[in-house]
Amino acid sequence: MDIFARAHLSRIAALALASASFLAVTAAEAKEITIWCWDPNFNVAIMKEAGARYTKTHPDVTFNVVDFAKTDVEQKLQTGLASGTADALPDIVLIEDYGAQKYLQSFPGAFAALSGTVDYSGFAPYKVEVMTVDGQVYGMPFDSGVTGLYYRKDYLEQAGFKPEDMQSLTWDRFIEIGQQVEAKTGKKMIGLDPNDAGLVRIIMQSAGQWYFDKEGKANITGNPALKAAVETVGKIMSANIYKPANGWSDWVGTFTSGDVASVVTGVWITGTVKAQPDQAGKWGVAPIPALSIEGATHASNLGGSSWYVLESSAEKAEAIDFLNEIYGKDIDFYQKILQDRGAVGSLLAARSGAAYEAADPFFGGEKVWQNFSDWLAKVPSVNYGIFTNEADLAVTAQLPALTQGTPVDEALKAIDAEVAGHIQ
Amino acid sequence: MRTSTANIASAILTYGFVGLMAFLSVFPFIWMALGATNSSIDIIKGRLAPGEALATNIANFFTLVNVPLVFWNSAKVTIFATVLTLAVSSLAGYGFEIFRSRHRERLYRAMLLTLMIPFAALMIPLFIMMGKMGLINTHIAVVLPTIGSAFIVFYFRQSTKAFPSELRDAAKVDGLKEWQIFLYIYVPVMRSTYAAAFIIVFMTAWNNYLWPLIVLQSNETKTITLVISSLASAYYPDYGVVMVGTILATLPTLAVFFFMQRQFVQGMLGSVK
Structure with a gap:
């Protein structure tokens, strides 16, 4: 009887102790x-x-x-x-x-x-x-997504261009170089997905403009940077220095396979470029080409x-x-x-x-990360607004018409009308 | 002579068409199986031959994903959804056909109308309801809204039209209660209907995506469809790993389909007797 009571007591004590420590743990409960x-x-x-x-x-x-x-x-x-x-x-x-x-x-x-x-x-x-x-x-x-111009040094050298020639380009010069690269190496200058307005966005933001102004109002027909960006992409297409890509994976394939001489996109692509060990030492990175309009810079962003x-x-x-x-x-x-x-x-x-x-x-x-960091600080600030994705769709819808000779101003009007439909 | 040329021409057309359709439905599976054996880069390049990356892809899938937990979640949701949907909706279909009342057709039509409301429109109110009940991030919340399936009720009612009323009358004469008639006469006789409905409900529940996505909040409750979706939408998806996941996710549906197909035929034979 006595022994039983004692065992009982010690069990109760253990239980009390256990619950005390349990409570202590709950008091210091971790915040998740x-x-x-x-x-x-x-x-x-x-x-x-x-x-x-x-x-x-x-x-x-x-x-x-x-x-x-x-x-x-x-x-x-x-x-x-x-x-x-x-x-x-x-x-x-x-x-x-x-x-x-x-x-x-x-x-x-x-x-x-x-x-x-x-x-x-x-x-x-x-x-x-x-x-x-x-x-x-x-x-x-x-x-x-600070942008850079990734280029194949080997292809450009074959076409007679040194890395110095790739710095501070204009887009017109970029297209000229592209034509010579194709003439001398048979390679296209750039991969382009006609259903993706990424390049238009990059060029437009490099000149400090966007589909929307600082107040969030549509900024399409009177937007010199958008006009120049759409014109530039149109020129790349009509000069036929691009390899068409259908979707993201296909676009990545244009440069991982070595079919094109350059890539203009956000810094996050670096890992994919470097994933091809056989291309080590063949790549260089330069600032992206600039437009020839007021406010144009060599820095932009994608994503x-x-x-x-x-x-x-x-x-x-x-x-x-x-x-x-x-x-x-x-x-x-x-x-x-x-x-x-x-x-x-x-x-x-x-x-x-x-x-x-x-x-x-x-x-x-090259000290590529220092370069990207320089460009990062220079990316022009713009207001991405509420309807960037909708404006993007309107732009891609107009790209094919441009290559068939539709005047740029008309394409911009069509884009404007579609974006206005979303904003109302 | 003329008929035989016509026969040959029609045979070529038939087999050509059937062959094309077979190719269209089988090709994605072949591509998926080949993809699982290739590295992501090879898949992007469009390689259509077996590769050597199968072991790596499987290993990567098992390190990225807590496979037993994810499949357990999917299985739990699917089994509960299937059993409860079949139980509730078959009872409803039986009731709609057997019992007459003044409001039966009106009620039935109202229920069918709900089939026309897209789920996206019901999602937010449903989500608020689940939130009020404190069921967010539970598997109960995934299963509950699927149980009363208007389509399955409709399916059972249509099939019940073929259920011989003599059987019911005979059972009544023998003194069976209503629930006994349902359980001991109706269910065995309608085996084939249950088998077909089982396949439909199982597949829908296993592949269910939008609602679990909205209502499940943590890595511990996620189902296989959500896991594959998140793998496939990375900036640089490893397509080989995604293919391994897709194959594993397809297996249960495939197994159920093949297994139930036999049941289905047996059930058909049984119900004739």
Whole structure:
């Protein structure tokens, strides 16, 4: 009896002790930040790295990075915001820059303003412009699509051009060179997907203009940069110095297979270019050609995305602090994601790190990352507005007509009419 | 002589047409199987021969994806959806055909009208409902809206028209209750209908994409369709890995189809007796 009671007592004591420690654990309960993004090898992996770094100094904060397809993230975000069901939303979400204004303006108050917390003067100005509404800045700038002219040194040398000849080109000169490259090597100058307006967007933004002006009004018929961009693409097509591509994979194939002499696109293509070891040493990178109009530059952007904190998030303060500590300040983090994932962030100070300083043997020892970092700071700021994707479709619809001799002004009028239909 | 040339010509036309159709439906499968053995770059280049990357692709798929968990999620959702849909919708179809009432046809037509509303229009209200019930990010939320399937009710009602009323009368004379008639007479007799409906519901549930996408929020609850979608939409998708995933995702549907096909035929024979 006595023994039984004692055993009983010790069991109760153990139980009390166990529940006490259990309670203690709950009191120091870890805060979990949920993040939605879309590419397991890119932004998902990068966010996991960022989270691991933050958890090292803040052991009470953990991260749950959920990956969906990009269109799926948009669909879920749209549904969650439209239904007003706050617990259905993550704490941080990745949004493509072209679509950012649409979410910020359609759902005012849904995203946390970070002005005052984040020092935006350290970032590429055009990335900050993307996430600014009425003077308030939302979001943390992430990957950049700063553009470059990747060219095959070997093909151009055969055609009689040295790397010096590829610097500070105009688009007219680019087309001339393309004609000579084809005459002497039989290779086309550039791969072009007629159903993708990417090149038009690159050329237009390089001259500081967009489909929309700073107030968000359509800027099509009176837009000299858009006109010149459409003309340039038309000239490339009628000079027949391009290899037509059908869709993204086909377009990538034009240069991985060695069929074209150059690529004009965002810096994120570098990994794909370098994935062909047999082409090592044969590539060079120059600034993109410029238009011959007022405000023309050799710097532009294609694509890119940024992180946004949801206002409804229960861990809002931690989420903002996390983004600010890692993406806003950690130079070493930017070296790591450049090395491991080929990601070029938007923090200008990142260029002082070892990875950005390194010369790349694949590009014949050029310091390509320093160059890209130079161009990053010079990308003209534009307002991507709400209907970039719709305007893009209107442009691609007009491209074939241009090669058949339709005057550019008429094509612009048709584009304008279609875009106006969306804005009303 | 003339007839034989005409026969040959028509045979060529028939086989040509059938061959073309067979090619159109089988080619994607062949491409998928070949793709799984090639590296992503070879697939983009359009290689149509077996390659050596199968082991790498499978290994990559298994490191990128928590395969047992994802398949367990898909299986759970599909099995519950299938069993519950068949139970509820066949009862409804039976009821609609057997029991007469003044409002029967009006109700039935109203139900059929819901077939014309696209799911995208129902999505947000449905999402709000699930949110209010606290079911977001649960598999219950995936299954619930699929159970009352207007199409399957319609299908069962149409098939019940062929259910001999004498059987029901005889069962009643023998003293069976209504639920006993359904369970012991109707279900066995309608085996073939159940088999066909099973295939339809199983495939829809297994391939269901939009609703699980909206309602599931974490890596731990995701189904196979969501996982493949996210793999395929990376900036540089590894198509070899995507093909491995697609093949694995197709297998259960394929297995069910072949297995149920035999059941289907047996059921047909059984119901004649």
